[in-house]
Amino acid sequence: MATKSAMNGITLWASLLFVVILGFSRLSYSMFLPGIQREIGGSYVQLGMLGTVNFIGYLVGTLCLSPIISRFPERKSVMNRITCLLLGVTLIGSAFSNHFAGLGLWRFAIGLLSAFATVLVLSIAMDAVRPAERGTASGLIWLGGSAGILVTGLFAPLTIDPSHLQGWRYAWVIMGVFGVIAAFGFEFVTRKAGAETIPLQTESKPQDIKNEKLYRILLNPKRLLFLIASYFFFGWGYIIYFTYLIPYLVSKGIPSLYAGLIWSGIGFAGLFNGWIGGKAIDRWPSGYTLASGLALGTIGVIGVATNHIFFTVLGAAIIGLVSFITPPLMTTALLRRHVPHHAYAGCLSIATAFFASGQIIGPIVGGLVVERYGLQLGVASSAIFMAIAAALAGLYGQWQQKLEVRSLSIEG
Template identity: 25%
Template structure:
């Protein structure tokens, strides 16, 4: 097939991936922390209830992550991603019109369901369209969509609250839902399931199969390593979501920041998060997955410790920068670590299991922090507990064995 584009269509697929993550995570998930203070004030919900709303999202995500491999046997990625984004959009539109706690929890759980059904197949398409040497670059472009979504919500939500007052959060969900519905259509039109559909080959050099890349099935200690990685991923999931859910509320209600200033802080998270996965992924290529993971956990320990320190606005700003720098580093390194430790033949199945651990941490973290914040009247203890957890994770990372030598 003659290509009318000056570049390979695979990069359109990567763009669709960025738009997908921009929608299902950058907007639908990470905007929640920006919308939370106004929602809580208008609806009269406590911190514990808002924590359970966030938890509902991850329960939905956990369910869809488990079902996605089964669904993909019957539904092609292009259709599944488009339908998932449409589901997210409709659920957000429903939240914009709701006042019932139960309804909002249910709708935000559907947002989580859509997130899993969008995320898993879009990652599958990366392997179809990009050979090994280009997958990291493509994944880095896709992950950048998260950061762009965070930046947008950091500016948009405070402006809406300033203009519309108590109804600003409703307009926020309404506008975000409309954006995602439009992009669901765009992604549906541009996405393709396989390069062969367009008469193309995947991007990258064809390499002969190398047995050296496959660690034998009976590699010693594989189960123990998988359990260690799962625990580390669960700790990351719980702690980074506690911070992401409640940091804007902390800035507004505990530090008396205006919503515009808090939104600017959140936008800085998004800016640094754009570079997070690519930077730490490259670092781990040079120093090893074990030391790369340890570096990120130490970075996060500093971010959470500063957030709970009470040292003032400058400490919070440094905390936000450190959080953004490490925000998407662990998933990037974890994907590579699975291949290093377990071999490419088992990497996909192993990463699915690790994603369950990650989602369990995300499910438990915000609800626990919300109840703790409600009981103690603030989130400093939750941040300090998060810092202790990631410090423990850094120590546990040091116990990971050296990956088996290829042979």
């Protein structure tokens, strides 16, 4: 299959799938927390644990996917087809939960399937794009997650307002139906473009991936370790912010409509983030570019600590604009540049597992801080881990620079 520009039908439908994979299946839970708490009950620690269960499923999925792809490299399209359809179905199923245990099982399944879908959709879509435009394409795909947040925020009057006790259920059903439609659309365009007939040399052979020893690529301090560590701490930090921001706003007495608009504002700003971040990483493919976005995001989180609604909203806009979609899309693009083509899907899967591990720890730590010190400090604590992520990304950029200088010296 001939490669295409960043803007093509496969990228568009992949972005629509990311509305579901990220915005609906994972981050909508935060918006629904007040409604779920009113109907099912539970403390913030318990509700945070349900978020953790989702990311445990996400971690299990990323750990399982790499060996599955290694064993069946030619079946990526089939696996993606099944995974995306099931993801939509499980969203619908979760809407019928009446107890913590049942909802926890659905959240685990959603996490598992979204992990599969994240790696498979990105891998298939990136194979169809010209190498020089893969950062831009990655940005276009990841901005689907921002669009998902934007849409989720518009559900706020239905999901937060106490007069709509079952609103969160209706919202999840609608999201699940959209997910099924997006899965069919992506399948149609990839078939039409001949995505299942990618030349054999671009596919991963099991023995090649085994010989490559992916962990040596990813965990070598002189190669990708600092990038992977940054991705881990970003997952830890951002999920605290996104899990407890809406409960914090509700506790401040912010009307449900306004809380939803703030959430949608993050998503709206993220639409530009995907485009700007993709262009930036294509032009400056460096850890310093990633570190800049994470540092600005840290400043955005600190807005909550001021206890002033203006700075909280301004901080949310900054996070949406420069550090919500930027780290995943830049990590995706940097991996694509610096690992062998046949090892990319496996490396992305392992990197995503580190990201998922951070997201597992985040809700637990955030919940404990909330219970002990309140929602404001709980949300603001995410700045600590965002700052660590920024510092590690800067170290990765420093190593890149040293390697480039060394390479130029050898060539000279």
